[in-house]
Amino acid sequence: MSAEPDPARRSHESWRAILDATFELLEEGGYESVTMGAIASRAGVGRQTLYRWWPSKAAVVFEVFLAKTNIGSFRAGGEDFPTQLRAFAHGFRALYVDGPAGTRLRELIGAAQTDPDLARAMAEQWFEPRRAPVRQALLEAQKAGVIRADIDADTALDLVFAPLHYRLLVSGSPVDSKYVDAVVDLGLAALTPADAQA
Incomplete structure (x- = not known):
């Protein structure tokens, strides 16, 4: 039987995918074009995942800004x-x-x-x-x-x-x-x- 995926690793991968997706959206269309729905779709995660970690689009974008x-x-x-x-x-x-x-x-x-x-x-x-x-x-x-x-x-x-x-x-x-x-x-x-x- 294969081991269960590590939740911590899975969370980190989702977090990184969200930041990368947000950065890509910003580069493509600027701040106004970014939505929570677009981030979730690009990152391949559910909106509930986004809202569990960030209260707003601006909060996600700010974390991306700090990271980049x-x-x-x-x-x-x-x-x-x-x-x-x-x-x-x-x-x-x-x-x-x-x-x-x-x-x-x-x-x-x-x-x-x-x-x-x-x-x-x-x-x-x-x-x-x-x-x-x-x-x-x-x-x-x-x-x-x-x-x-x-x-x-x-x-x-x-x-x-x-x-x-x-x-x-x-x-x-x-x-x-x-x-x-x-x-x-x-x-x-x-x-x-x-x-x-x-």
Whole structure:
């Protein structure tokens, strides 16, 4: 008698098939073309399997995004904070504007406005893991006197990255290298202690 299939292995194979199917559908028609029914059909699983693991289409797409997207973390040490901050801001532009994952990410940010579960997942699994090392580097720069100590770290980060998000998601104006440098320059001018600017 043949052994019974391993449930854990079968579940993993179904999970992988679902992620692969979702990625294929995204590449073929974009976020709007993806439905739970299309994912189930492409992956060869029942809809109940999808809803057992994910509450919505957006949740499946976000997991695919995390699985398929690789972006380097903020580089700690070896360079001064202003140089690191500029490099990270240009990395933001490269991901959102130049990279193939940028369109998917923008779609997910839009979907998160009406999907609290997706919004929470993105905050916890995407934004905070990337924001945390930048925040830590800024706190260290504050201790070193490179950045004003009287400014809240998260407010300081918002000063640089909120304008980039605004152009990307609201105004539609270009987020090019020149704009990124201008925003970083203005941010650093506001964040640098007066005696250090002399």
